[in-house]
Amino acid sequence: MGLLAAxxxxxxxxxxxxxxxxxxxxxxxxxxxxxxEASGDIRGAMILTAAFIEGVALLGAVICILLALGIGQ
Amino acid sequence: MGLLAAxxxxxxxxxxxxxxxxxxxxxxxxxxxxxxEASGDIRGAMILTAAFIEGVALLGAVICILLALGIGQ
Amino acid sequence: MGLLAAxxxxxxxxxxxxxxxxxxxxxxxxxxxxxxEASGDIRGAMILTAAFIEGVALLGAVICILLALGIGQ
Amino acid sequence: MGLLAAxxxxxxxxxxxxxxxxxxxxxxxxxxxxxxEASGDIRGAMILTAAFIEGVALLGAVICILLALGIGQ
Amino acid sequence: MGLLAAxxxxxxxxxxxxxxxxxxxxxxxxxxxxxxEASGDIRGAMILTAAFIEGVALLGAVICILLALGIGQ
Amino acid sequence: MGLLAAxxxxxxxxxxxxxxxxxxxxxxxxxxxxxxEASGDIRGAMILTAAFIEGVALLGAVICILLALGIGQ
Amino acid sequence: MGLLAAxxxxxxxxxxxxxxxxxxxxxxxxxxxxxxEASGDIRGAMILTAAFIEGVALLGAVICILLALGIGQ
Amino acid sequence: MGLLAAxxxxxxxxxxxxxxxxxxxxxxxxxxxxxxEASGDIRGAMILTAAFIEGVALLGAVICILLALGIGQ
Amino acid sequence: MGLLAAxxxxxxxxxxxxxxxxxxxxxxxxxxxxxxEASGDIRGAMILTAAFIEGVALLGAVICILLALGIGQ
Amino acid sequence: MGLLAAxxxxxxxxxxxxxxxxxxxxxxxxxxxxxxEASGDIRGAMILTAAFIEGVALLGAVICILLALGIGQ
Amino acid sequence: MGLLAAxxxxxxxxxxxxxxxxxxxxxxxxxxxxxxEASGDIRGAMILTAAFIEGVALLGAVICILLALGIGQ
Amino acid sequence: MGLLAAxxxxxxxxxxxxxxxxxxxxxxxxxxxxxxEASGDIRGAMILTAAFIEGVALLGAVICILLALGIGQ
Amino acid sequence: MGLLAAxxxxxxxxxxxxxxxxxxxxxxxxxxxxxxEASGDIRGAMILTAAFIEGVALLGAVICILLALGIGQ
Amino acid sequence: MGLLAAxxxxxxxxxxxxxxxxxxxxxxxxxxxxxxEASGDIRGAMILTAAFIEGVALLGAVICILLALGIGQ
Known part of the structure; x- marks a missing residue:
């Protein structure tokens, strides 16, 4: 089950x-x-929101690695 | 079941x-x-709403970690 | 079943x-x-409706925590 | 079954x-x-319809809480 | 089955x-x-159609409550 | 089965x-x-078509009530 | 099976x-x-096509009633 | 099976x-x-294509009635 | 199986x-x-493509009738 | 299985x-x-691409008829 | 299984x-x-890309015929 | 399983x-x-990207043929 | 299971x-x-991003070939 | 299960x-x-965000390779 979920x-x-x-x-x-000419501000907002998503996604990926390696079962 | 759900x-x-x-x-x-020129206000609204979502998402991720590690079963 | 649902x-x-x-x-x-120049009114409406959603979402998350921790089974 | 549904x-x-x-x-x-300048009327319609939805959603959430706590089974 | 459906x-x-x-x-x-300036008529049509939907939704919710409480099984 | 369907x-x-x-x-x-100024005609068409839908929906809801109460099984 | 389908x-x-x-x-x-000023023609086309749909939908609902009451099984 | 399909x-x-x-x-x-002023031609095309669909739909509904009444099993 | 498919x-x-x-x-x-003024050409293209679809659909419906009546099993 | 697929x-x-x-x-x-005035060219492209689709669809329908009649099992 | 897949x-x-x-x-x-006046070039690009799709689709259809006739099982 | 997947x-x-x-x-x-007048460049980009997709699709189709013929099981 | 997944x-x-x-x-x-006149830059960006996707897709296809041939089971 | 998931x-x-x-x-x-003339900035933003996605995707692909090769089971 854990493997399927991973x-x-x-x-x-x-x-x-x-x-x-x-x-x-x-x-x-x-x-x-x-x-x-506003590319600095735009790049700032871009990186900030992308980092929010990246954070949740990496957290989700770490949960999947935990499941794939059978840690905590 | 908990692992699949996680x-x-x-x-x-x-x-x-x-x-x-x-x-x-x-x-x-x-x-x-x-x-x-309104980039301050925009960034404020952006961070505020992104934080609302981030909060619910992290709460959901914490539930999944609880399930993955078998806490509370 | 409760864990899967959580x-x-x-x-x-x-x-x-x-x-x-x-x-x-x-x-x-x-x-x-x-x-x-209308950013005050806009921010008010934004927070009000976001709070409506946040309320239902947190209520749903609390139900999921109840299920994950096996309370009330 | 009730827990899954909740x-x-x-x-x-x-x-x-x-x-x-x-x-x-x-x-x-x-x-x-x-x-x-019409923000009063708009806010009125906004809250009225949001309350319609909120009412049904809370009713649905209450059904789910009933199921999660095993009341009425 | 009734609980799942509810x-x-x-x-x-x-x-x-x-x-x-x-x-x-x-x-x-x-x-x-x-x-x-037409906000009266608009609000009238809004409430009328929302009430049509609310009626069906509440009827559906009542069916779900019947099922959740096991009435009529 | 009838309960699930209801x-x-x-x-x-x-x-x-x-x-x-x-x-x-x-x-x-x-x-x-x-x-x-055409709000009379519009409201007429609105109520007529909404009533068509409401009719089918209530008929469907009645079938679900029949199933939920176990009539005709 | 017939009940589920109904x-x-x-x-x-x-x-x-x-x-x-x-x-x-x-x-x-x-x-x-x-x-x-063309509201007569429009209402005619509206009722005609809505009646086509209503016809098929009522026919489908009648089939569901047959199934719910267990006629013809 | 036939009843479910119907x-x-x-x-x-x-x-x-x-x-x-x-x-x-x-x-x-x-x-x-x-x-x-082209409402005659439009109504003609409307009825013609609606009849094509109605034909296939009624044929499908007849198959479902056959299944619901258990004819040909 | 054939009945379900039909x-x-x-x-x-x-x-x-x-x-x-x-x-x-x-x-x-x-x-x-x-x-x-181009309604003749339009009607021609309309009927031609609708007939292509109608052909495939009727062929599919005939397959379903074969299955419903249990021919060829 | 073949009948379901057909x-x-x-x-x-x-x-x-x-x-x-x-x-x-x-x-x-x-x-x-x-x-x-370009209706000839348009009709040509229309029939050509419709024929491509019709070809694949009829081939698929023939496979389904093979399955429905149990040929090649 | 092969028949279902076909x-x-x-x-x-x-x-x-x-x-x-x-x-x-x-x-x-x-x-x-x-x-x-560019209908030659357009027809060329149309046939070229349609042929790409047709090729993959016919290859897929051939796989399905293999499965339907039970070749290679 | 391999046949279903193919x-x-x-x-x-x-x-x-x-x-x-x-x-x-x-x-x-x-x-x-x-x-x-840019049809040469356009056709070049068209064929290049279509070839990228065609490559992956043919690779996928080859995997399906392997599965359909039972090679490597 | 591996074959189905492949x-x-x-x-x-x-x-x-x-x-x-x-x-x-x-x-x-x-x-x-x-x-x-910007077709060089455009083609560069096109190939770069298409290569990113192609890379992940080929990696996925290789995993599927591994599964289809039963390597690593 | 791990193979299916992979x-x-x-x-x-x-x-x-x-x-x-x-x-x-x-x-x-x-x-x-x-x-x-802004193609440098655009290419920078393009590569940056594509790299964010590529990173998560490769991490996901690595998890799938782990599952396909049965490492950590």
Missing amino acids: GIGAGIVALGAGLGIGMIGKAATESIARQP | GIGAGIVALGAGLGIGMIGKAATESIARQP | GIGAGIVALGAGLGIGMIGKAATESIARQP | GIGAGIVALGAGLGIGMIGKAATESIARQP | GIGAGIVALGAGLGIGMIGKAATESIARQP | GIGAGIVALGAGLGIGMIGKAATESIARQP | GIGAGIVALGAGLGIGMIGKAATESIARQP | GIGAGIVALGAGLGIGMIGKAATESIARQP | GIGAGIVALGAGLGIGMIGKAATESIARQP | GIGAGIVALGAGLGIGMIGKAATESIARQP | GIGAGIVALGAGLGIGMIGKAATESIARQP | GIGAGIVALGAGLGIGMIGKAATESIARQP | GIGAGIVALGAGLGIGMIGKAATESIARQP | GIGAGIVALGAGLGIGMIGKAATESIARQP
């Missing part, structure tokens, strides 16, 4: 991170193209 | 956080590009 | 809160960018 | 409340930005 | 009510912002 | 009624905002 | 009728708002 | 007919509002 | 035909409204 | 053909309305 | 080919309507 | 290739219509 | 690669049509 | 990476076409 969970984690950071990256590149 | 739950938590914060980050970068 | 339920709760507060945060940052 | 049901309740109130909050913040 | 059914009921009333509330706040 | 069926009935009447209510409020 | 089938029937008549009602109210 | 099949048939005729009715009412 | 298959066939012919009917009515 | 497969084949040819028919009727 | 696989293959070639055919007919 | 996998492979190459072909035909 | 996994890998590279190819062809 | 997980990982990086690549190519 693989599928890792997949959904990557799906979540991909969709979320993908939306941010999409908006950031379009925003820089529209307003190149 | 992995899939962690995945859906990351999916939720990714979609939610992704939408916020997308809007924030586009808003800063459109109105660079 | 994990998946926590995931869907975070998904709901993420999508809902994400939409609000997206609209709020875009609205502040469009009308910076 | 967790997943609580999740879907939060998803419904999140999507519904999220749409309302999104529209309300955008409307206030577009017409700041 | 929880998941209550969740879907709340999802339906949330999406439906959310769409109405979204349109109503936007309409008031666009035409503040 | 709960989930009631949920989907409410979902269908919510989405359908929600679309109508959304269009009606927006239409009144755009053309306030 | 409930879920009734739900999907209501979902189909709700979405279909909802789209028609949405378009009809918007059309009347845009062209009030 | 109910769910009837539901999906109504869903298909609802979505299809709903799209046609939506377009027809909007088209009449845009071009009232 | 009902659900008939439903999906009707869904496919409904969505496909619905899109065609939607476009045809809108096209006639935009260009009434 | 029915559901035939349904999905009709769904695919319906969606695909529906998109083509939609575009073709709209294109003829926009550019009536 | 039918459902053939259905999804036809769905994929239908959606893909449908999008291409839709774009091609619209493009010819917008730029009739 | 059929369904082949279907999803064709779905992926169809959607992906369909999007590319759609964009390419529209782009040529908008900018006929 | 086929379905290969299908989803191809779906992911198809959707991702399809979006990139769609944007690239449209961008070249809009700005032919 | 294949499906690898597929969902590739799906997530494909959708995410696809959105970024789409936006980047369009942005370069709109603002060629």
Whole structure:
């Protein structure tokens, strides 16, 4: 059960991170193209929100590694 | 059962956080590009709502860690 | 059964809160960018509706914690 | 069975409340930005419809609590 | 079986009510912002259709309560 | 089986009624905002189509009540 | 089996009728708002297509009633 | 098995007919509002395509009635 | 098994035909409204593509009737 | 198993053909309305791509007939 | 198992080919309507990409025929 | 198991290739219509990305053929 | 289990690669049509991101080949 | 179980990476076409966010390789 969960969970984690950071990256590149002189502020907001998502995603990935290696069962 | 739930739950938590914060980050970068002089207010609203989501997501992740480590069973 | 429900339920709760507060945060940052002088009213409406969602989400998370810790079974 | 239903049901309740109130909050913040002088009427309609949803959602959450605590089985 | 149905059914009921009333509330706040002087008519149509949905949703919730409390089995 | 069907069926009935009447209510409020002097005709069409949906939804809900109370088994 | 099918089938029937008549009602109210003097023709087309859907939906609901009451098994 | 199929099949048939005729009715009412003098041609095309869908849907419903009444088993 | 397949298959066939012919009917009515003098050509293309779909759908329905009546088992 | 596959497969084949040819028919009727003098070229491209889809769909339907009649088992 | 896979696989293959070639055919007919004098280039690109999809789809259909006829088991 | 996977996998492979190459072909035909003199560059990018997808899809199809013929079990 | 996973996994890998590279190819062809003189930069970004996706997809496909050939079990 | 998870997980990982990086690549190519002189900044943001996604995806793929090779069971 833990093994099944580890693989599928890792997949959904990557799906979540991909969709979320993908939306941010999409908006950031379009925003820089529209307003190149504000690229510092935009990059700041981009990294900040991407880091929020990355944090949750890595936490989820760590849970999946725990399950894959059978730690805590 | 708890192990299965831990992995899939962690995945859906990351999916939720990714979609939610992704939408916020997308809007924030586009808003800063459109109105660079209001970037303080925008960053404030961005962090506030992202923190609301982050809070629920971390709470969900903690539940999944409890399940993965078999605490409370 | 309760453990399975706790994990998946926590995931869907975070998904709901993420999508809902994400939409609000997206609209709020875009609205502040469009009308910076109304940012007080906008922030008020944003926090009010986000709190409605947060309330239901935390209630759902508490149910999941009850299930994860086996209280009331 | 009741425990499984409690967790997943609580999740879907939060998803419904999140999507519904999220749409309302999104529209309300955008409307206030577009017409700041009508913010009283807008806030009234916002709270009224959000309360309709909140009512059904809390009713659903109460059913889930009944199930989680094993009342009425 | 009845308990499983009660929880998941209550969740879907709340999802339906949330999406439906959310769409109405979204349109109503936007309409008031666009035409503040017609806010009486708009509020009337808003409450009427929201009440239609609320009626079906409460009926569905009552069925779920019947199932959760084991009445009529 | 009948109990399971009663709960989930009631949920989907409410979902269908919510989405359908929600679309109508959304269009009606927006239409009144755009053309306030035609609000009589609009309200007529709104109630007529909402009643069509309400009729099918109540019929579906009655079937679910039959199942929940075990009539006709 | 017939009971399970009756409930879920009734739900999907209501979902189909709700979405279909909802789209028609949405378009009809918007059309009347845009062209009030053609409201007779619009109402005619609206009722005609809604009746097509209503017919199939009622036929489906009758099948579900047959199943719920155990006729023809 | 036949009973299960009869109910769910009837539901999906109504869903298909609802979505299809709903799209046609939506377009027809909007088209009449845009071009009232072509309402004869529009009504012709509307009825013709709706009848195509109605034909397949009724054929599907008849199959479901066969299954519900246990004919041909 | 054949009976289960007959009902659900008939439903999906009707869904496919409904969505496909619905899109065609939607476009045809809108096209006639935009260009009434080309209604002959439009009607020709409409019937031709609708007939393609109708052909596959009827073939699928015939397979479902074969299954429902137990021919070829 | 083959019978189950025959029915559901035939349904999905009709769904695919319906969606695909529906998109083509939609575009073709709209294109003829926009550019009536190019209706020959448009009809050619329409029939060519519809035939590609029809070919795969009929091949899929033939596989389903093989399964329904139990040939090759 | 092979028979079940053959039918459902053939259905999804036809769905994929239908959606893909449908999008291409839709774009091609619209493009010819917008730029009739480039219809040679457009038809070339249309046939080239449709052939790519057709190739994969026919390969998938051949796999399904292998499974339906029990070759290689 | 391998046979079941071969059929369904082949279907999803064709779905992926169809959607992906369909999007590319759609964009390419529209782009040529908008900018006929850049059709060489457009065709180059079209073939390059379509080949990337075709490569993965054929690799997936080969895996399915391996499974269908029972090689490597 | 490994065989089942190999086929379905290969299908989803191809779906992911198809959707991702399809979006990139769609944007690239449209961008070249809009700005032919920047086609070098565009082709560079196109190949770079397509290679990122191709890398993950090939890694996923290799995992599926490992499973299909029973290596590492 | 681990083998099943490895294949499906690898597929969902590739799906997530494909959708995410696809959105970024789409936006980047369009942005370069709109603002060629800002292509350095755009390429920087593109690679940064694509690397965030690639990192989570490779981590997920490594978990799937661990499961496929049976390490840590």
